[in-house]
Amino acid sequence: QVQVVECGGGSVREGDSLRLSCLISGLPFDDYAMGWFRQAPGKEREGISCIAWRDSNIYTAQSVWNRFTISRDKAKNTMFLQMNNLQPEDTGEYYCLAAPESHFPDAGGLCTSHPGQFSALGGYWGQATQVTVTS
Helix, strand or coil, X not given: CCEEEEECCEEXXXXXXXXXXXXXXXXXXXXXXXXXXXXCCCCCCEEEEEEECCCCEEEECHHHCCCEEEEEEHHHCEEEEEXXXXXXXXXXXXXXXXXXXXXXXXXXXHHHCCHHHCHHHCCEECCCEEEEEEC
């Protein structure tokens, strides 16, 4: 049984840092591209940062460039998102996604694909962790 569980969200002040974690179990880690998606209040879910191809292929959205860093620890079956200098516009629900690299071999392609298609193509979403940034 596949499980995708996020943690690490919280309420912070502008300029603070958070580290999100996503524990992924029940699937072959190396065969899946993974990413973090954010859904702000009243907006569609969007890809923030994705990682693929043995961690050699990374995409980061311009809105979080130089502030957010994605990484994976295969030994712990865990993906991370280090978020520095958080801004109020970073507020939202943060979702973890694991999707087969056979369908999504490129991190940029994963992050910019429509979120609605992943489940039908063998992808797995977590339940989300909330991040709230106040000024």
